[in-house]
Structure formats: C-alpha cells, structure tokens
Amino acid sequence: MKYDFTSIMDRRHKDAAAVDAVADGLYPGMAPTAPKDGFDIIPMWVADMNFPTVPTIPEAIIERAKHPAYGYFMPTDEYFNAIIRWHEKRNGVIGLTAECIGYENGVLGGVISALNVLCSKGDHVLIHSPTYIGFTNSLTNNGYHMVHSELVQDESGTYRMDFADMEKKIVENSIHAAVFCTPHNPCGRVWERQEVEQFMELCKKHDVYVVSDEIWSDILLDGHKHIPPQSISEDARNRTVAVYAPSKTFNLAGLVGSYHIIYNKRLRDRVLKESSLPHYNDANVLSMHALIGAYKPEGYEWTDELCETLSGNVDYACKYIAEHFEGVKVARPEGTYMLFVDCTEWCEKHGKTIDEVEKAAWDVGVAIQDGRMFHGSCHLRMNLALPLSRVKEAFERLDKYVFNV
DSSP states (O other): OOOOOOOOOOOTTTTTTTTTTTTSSSSTTOOOOOOOOOOOOOSSSSSSSOOOTTHHHHHHHHHHHHHHOOOOOOHHHHHHHHHHHHHHHOOOOOOOOOOGGEESSOOOHHHHHHHHHHOTTOEEEEESSOOOHHHHHHHTTTTEEEEEEEEEEOOSOOOOOHHHHHHHHHTTTTTTEEESSSSSSTTOOOOOOOHHHHHHHHHHHHHEEEEEEOOOOOOOTTTTOOGGGGGGGHHHHHSSSEEESSSSHOGGGOOOOOOOOOHHHHHHHHHHHHHHSSSSOOHHHHHHHHHHHHHSSSHHHHHHHHHHHHHHHHHHHHHHHHHHOTTOOOOOOBBSSSSEEEHOOOOOOOTHHHHHHHHHHHHTEEOOEEEETTTTTTTTEEEESSSSHHHHHOOOOIIIIIIII
C-alpha cells in the first residue's frame, strides 16, 4: 500500500479522548476504567481511527496557517467544488450544486436543526434500534420522543428493516419525521438499493420527511456500495435532508465541520435559518482547508486503501470470534469500522453479566464500549480502526483473559 496503516501511532497526551479520557472522569459511565499494571490501552471504544490521516490534510492546514491572519471568511468555490466532485465520483451523484450545500458544525447539530424545522417539540420521531447513542441524547435533550423500530436479523444474521413494524408505528404515532442512518451505526449495514427504495416509498406514502445521517458513507467494506436516499426518486430527493462530514473518513472529528445537502429550496431555506439562529454555526477556516485537503485526488486513493485495510481487520475479527469465542455472535458489518458483538448466549452459559465481561476486557487494556448505550441488551461495541497488529493483540487478550479463562 502507498499509505501507512500499519504503524502504531502513540496518541497519548495528544488530546485523544480514546486514550487520555480512559478512567479520568471526563465521561462518567461511558469511558472504560484503567487497565491493570502491565497492560497498555488498546483504544476500541471511541469511534475515531488510530491511523495517520492522508498527508494532504496537514499539508493544506499548514499552508493556510502560514498566513498570519485568521479573520472572518466565506467558504470558497474550491470548498464547494471539492464536495460536489467527491459525491459525483464516490456516490454517483449528478446535479449537485453549491446552493444545496450548507455548513453544519456537526452531523448531530444538523439532525436537530432539520428536526426543529420538520417537527414540534414533543413530536414522535421514527428511528431504528439498535440506535446510535448520539441520536438518543440529542433527540431526547431537544424534546423529541423516539419511536424505535427494531432491526431484525435474517437467517444469515444480516440486520434488516421491518417495514410492517415501521408502518404500524408511523400510523399509530402520527409520525412525520424519521432519522435514517446509512450506513447503519452500530450494526454496520450498508442498505441495498431495494431496501432504500422501499423505505423511501413508505415515507412518501405517509408523508414522512427523512433526516439521513450519512457520515459513514465513505467507509464501505468488501466492495459494498452506498446508495444516497436522495438518489432514489424525485420525491425522495425533496423530502430528505442529508448530513455528511469528512470526520469519520479522515479522522477529523476534533477539527469540527460537517455539511448538509438539501435540494428542496423551501426546506433548505428553513434549515439554514434554524441553523443560523444561535450565531455559532459557522465554518472554521482551518476545517475548510482540511476538507479541501481530504477531497484531493490523494484522498480518494487513501480512502480506498483505508477500506481495504478495514475489510481485512473485519475478516480477522469475525473469523476469530467464530473460531474461538463459542456463544459470542456478530453480524459481519458491511460498512463502518465498528463491530456490534452479541454476548447473550455466552453470558447465559457462563453465568456472567455484560458488566463483568466489559470489566474483564478493560482490566487487560481492551478498551471496548458498552453496547447497552446503543440498545443492545447484552452487546459490546468495538472499534477496529487500528493497525492489524493491535487488533490481533486485543483479540488474543480477550481470548486469554475474558472468554476462555
């Protein structure tokens, strides 16, 4: 490979929550406890990556930072053109224009701005379960009631939408807004075209507007293809607010900077107004240049190599679980770099709780996340965006000290 996905990057004392926030009290009830003596931390809980990003990003930031003025600015044509070109080449999007693109400080902020336009406080919002904890916190904190439609696993273990259940809940709860996560976090599904079409047809039937979180849309494993809901039909194009960011793809969450794509002018104008009301939803000049650096030709090549690397990590992890952890189940993700691991059968067989499993993992430095935050009753959420050598070390520790003691 041209780019480095094998070196172990020391993130200590570099403001990395994944390492420095372990056991420091910054995330009470969320962060793993410190490992026992003799074990270093393998960060597998926070959803960021342990790879150095594509070099064109720091190059772009450094070049702009050389100019000693950082005053008010406007997003440039280069910024918008980079986004338009990225979506055309990566997702086959035709006809996207700069006026349809709007800045958002974060994807979750964009989701809430859209819901504030589409809903009234106290409204019910359809969402799939398992559910990203960011949705749970943001929707609840802003006065919306989540109505969960459980994803169901088919005979092969693949998570599927339950369309009958969704329709029933839409009708019973007078729902007119849904949050759609594609690819899905935490299950890792990359929805097939037929599934997206059926979902959007259901929304059209009941006049449900869609807020589509597509932050993971670049991280596709084993050749899977992202289907933007806005590409399904003219109706879908006009009833969907799509929110994107380069942060998951290029490890830029600490720089802050997302964007929405809204084709419906009336809806777009209202979301832009809503986003502007607090007077702090403005782009950062260095974040703008980071995106431009990410979306250069090198970024396309780097992303392809990243997906190849992550596919290999997923291969290793899923195979290891199947061969060594009897009673532990995982549906192979098709996108994202997260595993959603079901420990129900193993815990029942061994008389253990998921808390005990987590604590045993944390004790040996395998810093994984409690899946109950994502509505997984006896699940773990595990980040595989590390060099393969670290993934192997983590699973060897889980084998020796947790699941086969």
